[in-house]
Amino acid sequence: MSALATPRPQRVVIIDDTADLRDLLRIALTRGGFDVVGEAGDGSSGIEVVRHHRPDVVLLDLAMPVMDGIEALPSIRRLCPAAKIVVLSGFGAQQMSARAVAAGADGYVQKGAPLTTILDYVRGVTSTPGERKPLRSLAVVPVADPVADPPATPARPVEPAAEPPAQAPAAQTAGAETAERDAARASTREALDLAPYGVLELADEPLFRIVHANPVAVRLLGIDRTGTPLAVAAPDLAALVSFHRLDTDASFETELEGGRVKATLRRTGWSVLVYLDSTGEDVGRLRRAIATTAHEVRGPVAVLCGIAETLAWDGDTMAYDQTRRLMDSVARQARILDRITADLLTAAQIQRGTLRIDHQVVDLRPVILGVVEGRGDVEVVIDDPRPVRADPLRLEQMLTNLLSNAHKYGAAPFRVHVRPEGAHVAIDVVDHGPGVPSEFREHLFREFARAHGAVATGTGLGLYVVRTLARAQNGDVVHTPGPDGGSVFSITLLAT
Incomplete structure (x- = not known):
């Protein structure tokens, strides 16, 4: 009488720089019948773990310090030619899947996918030993590479009213007129401080001293000192303003500390106004910022969703120590999200001048x-x-x-x-x-x-x-x- 041999569970190595995600993947894979034999937090350490354990399956993150997944992939493939290598990443599949395949990956799954979906995918990739399956991706939303829109010519900005002509020569009216003019200038500055474009008010003199700069102009110039000659803050801009100072509605482009802008000159009765429009570049930077911030947010969100899914599976029977580890992970990932949102809020306050x-x-x-x-x-x-x-x-x-x-x-x-x-x-x-x-x-x-x-x-x-x-x-x-x-x-x- 002979007994049937129990099949050996497939041995897995997880390589990812987020320890909380490694913990969740280990729980899910163990629950799904796999044997997690090793972990690493970067590509270089991952190669050594793979060299030691010679696993059947490798889950490999792409974005890691020291050595990223793309760099580590060829070495892992040479060490374990028959192993199934599944790439895990928050990048869109259209951006990275071709590179992953060329480097030796068998599959691709995004971190935002549910743990059950990742588990089913790994089972599918490993179901046909010795044969590399076509690369597939899960939970992918294609993201085009953000490209800045071409700069658009802004609507003509609101200008301070011209200096009112004197209506009466009497000395007793001079003080009232001066006060009225100063009030008009102050209210106009308050309005321009809220403008989405930069506004510089310069003294109409050879040095073009900065009389006032709204928050956007301060960011673009990288300097905020009233009375500073424009040549000190932005030499190229100062040269162009000097060249065009007598032109009517002159416009030109120049490079500032905060990026390339289109500058437009306007003259008032007492100063020169320079409007700095960086809308086209700002839109492009905003799109890139949204894309990269979405990637940063997706990692912690994936971990938090995975923890909720894990607790739904086994929360009633899970050991206290494991539950405690998961709660610590929740706190860590929540702090990461708080840091990201704090930076976004602070950057917005800086740009609005409300810091x-x-x-x-x-x-x-x-x-x-x-x-x-x-x-x-x-x-x-x-x-x-x-x-x-x-x-x-x-x-x-x-x-x-x-x-x-x-x-x-x-x-x-x-x-x-x-x-x-x-x-x-x-x-x-x-x-x-x-x-x-x-x-x-x-x-x-x-x-x-x-x-x-x-x-x-x-x-x-x-x-x-x-x-x-x-x-x-x-x-x-x-x-x-x-x-x-x-x-x-x-x-x-x-x-x-």
């Missing part, structure tokens, strides 16, 4: 320890105990952004080092990753900036928000290459 800072005397130690809580790989060194003048909530936002940036693009060990710098206190956030490419360093703190070709994604707002908040608190933030590799981002704030 508010609550200056207080702040003890740095509790703020820093609160930010690094739960991050076991971050060392805190405080060599300067002086309090600083800052907004504690904004300071927490700045440190959170810099640490998240270090974890996304850098590598351990991580350190937060508080040190004296003259009348200021410097807070260094240090990582030991590959560092920032030299050609990208001058763009680091620009809005929606991301290094060309980087696989790790983000909203492109984090560092822009950090610098703006630092300067609004009478401080600054700078980047320097680490002495032993990696990056050092240093916030400086005035000590009290």
